[in-house]
Amino acid sequence: MKTSIATVSLSGDLSEKLAAISAAGFGAVEIFEIDFLAFDQGPREVGRMVRDAGLEISLFQPFRDFEGLPEPQRSRAFERARRKFETMNELGADLILICSNVSPLALGGIDRAAEDLRALGEVAREHGVRIGYEALAWGRYVNDHRDAWEIVRRADHPQVGLILDSFHSLSRGIDSGSIRSIPKDKIAIVQMADAPKLDLDLLSWSRHYRNMPGQGDLPVADFMAAVEATGYEGYYSLEIFNDQFRAGSARQTAVDGRRSLIYMMDRLKAEGRAVKGPSEPHPLPPPAQTAGISFIEFATDVGSAVALAKLLESIGFRHAGRHRSKDVELFAQGDLRVVVNTETEGFAHSAYVVHGTNVAALGLRMRDAAAAMARAEGLIATAFRQAVGPGELELPAIRGLGGSLLYLVPENDALGRQWEVDFELEDGWSAHAGAGLETVDHVAQTVRYEDILSWTLFYRSIFDLRPLPAVEVPDPGGLVLSQVLENADASLRIVLNGSQSSRTQSSRFVSQFVGPGVQHVAFRTPDIFATVAALRANGVPLLSIPQNYYDDLDAKFDLAPDVLQAMRAAGILYDRDEGGEYFQIYLEALEGGFFIEIVERRGYRGLGAANAPIRLATQARRRPAGIPAT
Numbered sequence: 001m002k003t004s005i006a007t008v009s010l011s012g013d014l015s016e017k018l019a020a021i022s023a024a025g026f027g028a029v030e031i032f033e034i035d036f037l038a039f040d041q042g043p044r045e046v047g048r049m050v051r052d053a054g055l056e057i058s059l060f061q062p063f064r065d066f067e068g069l070p071e072p073q074r075s076r077a078f079e080r081a082r083r084k085f086e087t088m089n090e091l092g093a094d095l096i097l098i099c100s101n102v103s104p105l106a107l108g109g110i111d112r113a114a115e116d117l118r119a120l121g122e123v124a125r126e127h128g129v130r131i132g133y134e135a136l137a138w139g140r141y142v143n144d145h146r147d148a149w150e151i152v153r154r155a156d157h158p159q160v161g162l163i164l165d166s167f168h169s170l171s172r173g174i175d176s177g178s179i180r181s182i183p184k185d186k187i188a189i190v191q192m193a194d195a196p197k198l199d200l201d202l203l204s205w206s207r208h209y210r211n212m213p214g215q216g217d218l219p220v221a222d223f224m225a226a227v228e229a230t231g232y233e234g235y236y237s238l239e240i241f242n243d244q245f246r247a248g249s250a251r252q253t254a255v256d257g258r259r260s261l262i263y264m265m266d267r268l269k270a271e272g273r274a275v276k277g278p279s280e281p282h283p284l285p286p287p288a289q290t291a292g293i294s295f296i297e298f299a300t301d302v303g304s305a306v307a308l309a310k311l312l313e314s315i316g317f318r319h320a321g322r323h324r325s326k327d328v329e330l331f332a333q334g335d336l337r338v339v340v341n342t343e344t345e346g347f348a349h350s351a352y353v354v355h356g357t358n359v360a361a362l363g364l365r366m367r368d369a370a371a372a373m374a375r376a377e378g379l380i381a382t383a384f385r386q387a388v389g390p391g392e393l394e395l396p397a398i399r400g401l402g403g404s405l406l407y408l409v410p411e412n413d414a415l416g417r418q419w420e421v422d423f424e425l426e427d428g429w430s431a432h433a434g435a436g437l438e439t440v441d442h443v444a445q446t447v448r449y450e451d452i453l454s455w456t457l458f459y460r461s462i463f464d465l466r467p468l469p470a471v472e473v474p475d476p477g478g479l480v481l482s483q484v485l486e487n488a489d490a491s492l493r494i495v496l497n498g499s500q501s502s503r504t505q506s507s508r509f510v511s512q513f514v515g516p517g518v519q520h521v522a523f524r525t526p527d528i529f530a531t532v533a534a535l536r537a538n539g540v541p542l543l544s545i546p547q548n549y550y551d552d553l554d555a556k557f558d559l560a561p562d563v564l565q566a567m568r569a570a571g572i573l574y575d576r577d578e579g580g581e582y583f584q585i586y587l588e589a590l591e592g593g594f595f596i597e598i599v600e601r602r603g604y605r606g607l608g609a610a611n612a613p614i615r616l617a618t619q620a621r622r623r624p625a626g627i628p629a630t
């Protein structure tokens with residue numbers, strides 16, 4: 001697959017954009033004209049910069065309001081085009097995009113447009129360039145790729161081809177099947193973009209909300225499959241107009257872009273819907289199947305480790321062992337494994353220095369860890385390696401959110417070998433019921449608002465986690481967007497939270513934590529009332545919930561009075577869905593904002609989104625004095 005991306009998709013100036021595009025492994029770049037015009041070097045220098053970055057120019061664009069004009073505008077448009085062809089010669093670009101006319105002066109008429117393109121094709125031939133015609137979804141007379149194709153067909157000129165853009169076609173609901181009968185040599189380039197379903201005019205939707213294939217709701221896979229059916233072997237070029245991408249990290253956006261194309265193509269191949277070209281790299285292993293969280297690793301220092309151990313023991317964990325060669329302690333309860341790392345060098349120590357005590361790594365239980373690693377690398381994740389002692393296991397790992405680690409733990413090893421090999425374990429270590437906590441229910445990671453789409457694509461493409469519909473949760477300081485991702489059997493749930501307001505708990509966390517990270521971990525118990533009793537006996541401070549909340553619960557649900565009273569007394573939150581019931585409690589947050597949640601699920605499938613505003617408001621009131629509320 002030949003991949004390309006338009007400069008308009010990224011933040012920065014032209015040289016920053018080219019560096020990011022090159023680093024992400026694209027083969028080519030679409031030069032969006034404004035990025036070139038605003039740059040302080042001429043076309044020859046820019047052409048050289050592109051080639052020095054190891055890229056080709058797939059397209060120079062856009063050229064607007066060309067076809068179907070009356071005189072004298074028609075002659076002016078031809079003259080304008082000539083000048084652009086000369087610039088293209090200097091740039092080393094051989095294809096220009098002509099987007100369908102939006103001018104009120106345009107006359108319409110398929111044959112008139114075809115004649116104009118044919119005549120322009122002659123001029124293009126003189127300059128050794130090609131032209132591609134694209135139907136803008138809001139074009140005055142041409143706004144459907146089927147009409148654009150008819151015009152190109154009638155223009156019947158070797159320099160004149162069709163440009164397909166998934167957004168323009170799919171935003172108007174045009175059947176992708178209509179692409180299948182277009183000859184591949186007439187498709188000049190294919191532009192790819194997805195978008196969320198929004199009830200918005202086409203132009204605003206296109207200019208502000210496009211996103212990477214697989215990040216939105218449009219049937220881009222069907223579109224791409226139709227292109228593949230023609231035998232097309234040219235560039236798939238991302239053209240993503242998106243306000244967040246324009247403001248975010250160019251390097252991250254570029255990586256996301258390439259990841260999205262690799263992911264889409266891999267899906268099509270797996271479904272037998274893509275051409276298998278001779279230049280194709282090896283196929284990726286199938287989407288990595290997860291089986292829950294194997295362990296959670298805290299990075300801290302010797303002093304803070306005492307308090308952390310106390311906290312863990314107060315919620316039922318027991319000290320289970322000590323690493324054979326590292327300053328790492330293991331705590332266990334039910335199937336839960338928590339590792340506390342106080343090394344004074346290496347990865348965990350760096351994480352501690354930057355963030356303070358934090359969840360620096362998650363162990364993901366993988367059905368096939370080696371295949372998962374190969375897939376992750378194929379999807380341009382960053383592998384992580386660190387020295388291991390003689391005889392110790394080396395777990396494959398990749399960089400996750402904010403530089404944290406995701407260990408890919410082979411499922412069978414996860415049943416015990418990993419701990420036996422690397423740790424000196426205490427007798428009976430693995431048979432400890434504690435306060436009844438058994439597994440990790442979910443892990444919540446707080447990210448910058450503009451990075452939610454990026455990490456959603458990461459978990460989805462590499463680990464096959466499925467995004468549930470995102471929800472907006474009110475916090476006293478603004479709205480928080482919450483994106484849940486889960487695997488097929490819901491044994492792994494990751495929540496991504498991010499907010500555009502600087503005053504929400506999420507945003508304060510990101511700024512205090514110095515970056516994105518794990519803000520809370522929810523453990524699951526089969527009996528929340530028994531767990532609460534055990535925690536109470538240990539003096540664990542629980543978040544107390546306003547009485548108004550329980551009056552509302554009483555009104556909404558037919559709960560037995562003694563159950564409601566017990567929930568009121570303990571600060572247990574409650575929700576119910578088609579699947580069943582849900583109970584939640586929260587521990588008081590630690591300095592820095594990290595907190596622990598404990599849940600009981602009785603068939604319930606969600607994450608208690610309805611209760612999140614109550615929890616956020618309560619936590620906001622509990623914020624320790626000294627941290628300003630702004």
Ligand SMILES: O=C(O)c1ccc(O)c(O)c1
Pocket residue numbers: 061062097099134136165191206207239
């Ligand atoms: O929004 C636009 O004007 C515009 C310009 C060029 C394109 O290729 C496109 O898809 C949209």
Ligand SMILES: [Mg+2]
Pocket residue numbers: 134165191239
């Ligand atoms: Mg386009």
